Amino acid sequence: MMKMLLFAGAALLAATPAVAQEAAPAGGARIELRGGWDNVAPVVTYTDQTGSQRISGGQSGFTYGTELGYDAVFGNGGFVGAYAGIAGSTTKSCDTVGIIDECLSAGRNVTAGVRVGFVLPHASMVYIKGGYSNGNLKIRDSSPVFSQDLVESQDLNGFHVGAGGELGLTPHFYTKLEYVYTHYEIGSIDLANARLRTTLDRHQVVGGVGYRF
Template structure:
């Protein structure tokens, strides 16, 4: 039901036609300081708050027997949330880990029409995935990540002349994310990181004979995190 309501509403608007290395010698242990194990800073459980830049892209494509049209709109805001994970060193210079996270966003995207307005806002976004990294030095790891995403979209439609047609609903969209980042240790139990993440969600598609319309969502994020390792 949501996909018909959403695509119909948009189509009615003018816009639509690690860090430390495992034990490799005395140098790493000496650099880490007394009592600091060679893998203490990269192995084990971790938790972090995250905040950063979020850009949500909405793309509407309409195809008929005679014509086709595409509209792509982007809106930027702030993303915020947290992530839990577990990492382990698998040899002298490689790290593997798993993670799960939750985040929100300040983005709001509105499409005004003649007496109407359709607004899309992202709700909570859940992530789960794996990451793998290469230790650049005992305190810094360069990594890639990827996995499953489940994002909530909130849809609001208002009609000035026919308020009985107003509606506000939400729906969940599955998808995937992929990214890369760099992480460095601050002492034994703290770390900071900066990463880029791209997410693509499964959108909506409706077909009526030879006519077809699709609505897709994606996002680009640049996020900083400051975490603690247990």
């Protein structure tokens, strides 16, 4: 009986490191696939001596892409990480002005930033994030009087902030949900005693699945 107890105890001690390793906090390098709701809204602000007027409108579509990152976990359960990603979008807005049809399409979006948060049980996380964004906007004008469509592509610099959470499915695989707000500067024009400023606001609710190495 004593030999059996000693054997069982030895087996439990041998299994403990493996169990601890399986239950280790999330961290390290990761890669994920992302997709979700994407809303792009141009904002025009007209400012003169009497005050400011703001006009905005948005269109929704689908965003899809990938993100790479690395998270360093501290002993108190907090973590800090860096990430970079690229995504596309189906978001498109078309209007007719006179005899000209104009379509604005959201192109690729490149992001890089940092995130901080806390590690939860079962390799899960909550976090806030922020960083740099570079988005592409395509403008296509067509008309019966044009010999061909006029196409312009413009890269926009901006910033993004967001918050989200990850749910560990296994020590390596996870699923996630996050909200991200992005602001891009397009440009401004100085008029007589007034200024016209154009920006672009972006709202996204994104889900994803990832693998942590």
